[in-house]
Amino acid sequence: MQAGMIGLGAMGVGMASNLAQAGFLQGVYNRTQHKAETWAQTLACRHYATISELAADCNVVFLCVSADVDVLEVVEQIQQAAKPGTIVVDMSTVSVDTARQAAAKLAEKQIAFLDAPVSGGVEGAKNAKLVMMVGGDEAVLDKVRPLLMAMSQRIAYMGPTGSGQATKAVNQIMAAGINQAVSEALIFGQTQGLDMDKVIDVISGGAAGNWFLQHRGPTMIKNSFKPGFKVALHHKDLTICRQMAEQKQLTLPLLEKTLQDYQDLIAQGFGEEDISALYRLKKNLE
Ligand code: NAP
Numbered sequence: 001m002q003a004g005m006i007g008l009g010a011m012g013v014g015m016a017s018n019l020a021q022a023g024f025l026q027g028v029y030n031r032t033q034h035k036a037e038t039w040a041q042t043l044a045c046r047h048y049a050t051i052s053e054l055a056a057d058c059n060v061v062f063l064c065v066s067a068d069v070d071v072l073e074v075v076e077q078i079q080q081a082a083k084p085g086t087i088v089v090d091m092s093t094v095s096v097d098t099a100r101q102a103a104a105k106l107a108e109k110q111i112a113f114l115d116a117p118v119s120g121g122v123e124g125a126k127n128a129k130l131v132m133m134v135g136g137d138e139a140v141l142d143k144v145r146p147l148l149m150a151m152s153q154r155i156a157y158m159g160p161t162g163s164g165q166a167t168k169a170v171n172q173i174m175a176a177g178i179n180q181a182v183s184e185a186l187i188f189g190q191t192q193g194l195d196m197d198k199v200i201d202v203i204s205g206g207a208a209g210n211w212f213l214q215h216r217g218p219t220m221i222k223n224s225f226k227p228g229f230k231v232a233l234h235h236k237d238l239t240i241c242r243q244m245a246e247q248k249q250l251t252l253p254l255l256e257k258t259l260q261d262y263q264d265l266i267a268q269g270f271g272e273e274d275i276s277a278l279y280r281l282k283k284n285l286e
Contacts, residue, residue, distance in 0.1 A: 004058035014125030228274030
């Protein structure tokens with residue numbers, strides 16, 4: 001199988017590198033072309049100047065772009081150019097509705113679609129340790145499983161189209177709560193005059209330990225918020241989660257608080273920082 005990768009952002013670069021290492025990567029496309037040219041050289045694969053050329057040439061098309069509108073734009077172009085039987089795998093985080101729209105659009109041309117959002121951060125993408133939550137036809141998943149395994153430590157089939165994105169929404173709400181808890185607890189720790197590197201190390205080994213504390217705690221306490229996962233992207237995800245909750249008459253306080261905090265960070269010019277920048281707001285509690 002010959003795969004093409006669309007979107008060489010913080011996540012896409014690691015994904016493409018692992019596909020290349022496993023011998024699956026035919027070529028890459030990125031909206032900002034120079035990134036694709038540079039990475040195509042590094043990964044010894046083709047650089048496609050357009051999505052259409054990539055889609056016509058590859059029988060598996062991966063994408064990892066920012067938001068719903070971007071996925072739909074890219075899918076539109078794939079649909080025009082890809083051959084029937086092509087499999088499109090979207091690893092972006094978007095809404096269930098977008099996944100369904102993309103699948104329906106592609107089905108018009110007998111092109112299969114899987115929604116396959118991921119968890120594990122840029123480290124997971126780089127080290128092939130992503131956890132993938134997949135929606136769509138399980139038989140299609142089985143066909144591309146070897147390619148997904150080149151990028152992931154775990155692949156879970158969740159059900160029909162949109163189930164992967166619905167599972168990821170659960171993950172994003174949990175991530176909001178973890179960010180609130182970790183940033184608030186670390187500010188509290190600092191006020192106690194503790195050696196915070198030691199605090200993070202010992203707590204990481206106990207019942208309150210978690211991925212975010214381990215990977216973002218050490219930089220957070222040094223006021224370093226390089227992404228990682230951008231505030232603006234998590235804000236986009238939580239807006240999707242809020243819409244899904246509203247459809248079920250649910251109001252989620254942690255989600256609302258985090259959305260408000262992220263809006264404040266974005267208004268202050270920190271939307272492109274890592275979500276651990278929430279620590280900036282907690283510092284105002286001192
Ligand atoms: P990123 O670094 O901002 O990269 C976004 C990529 O999408 C770039 O390559 C960008 O191209 C491309 N893109 C955006 N709009 C496009 C469009 N309309 N047409 C074509 N290409 C477009 O974002 P990221 O962190 O890699 O995240 C990508 C997706 O994965 C998002 O949905 C995010 O929620 C999800 N995700 C992120 C993480 C994380 O830790 N970062 C973890 C799990 C899931 P340019 O280079 O031209 O801007």
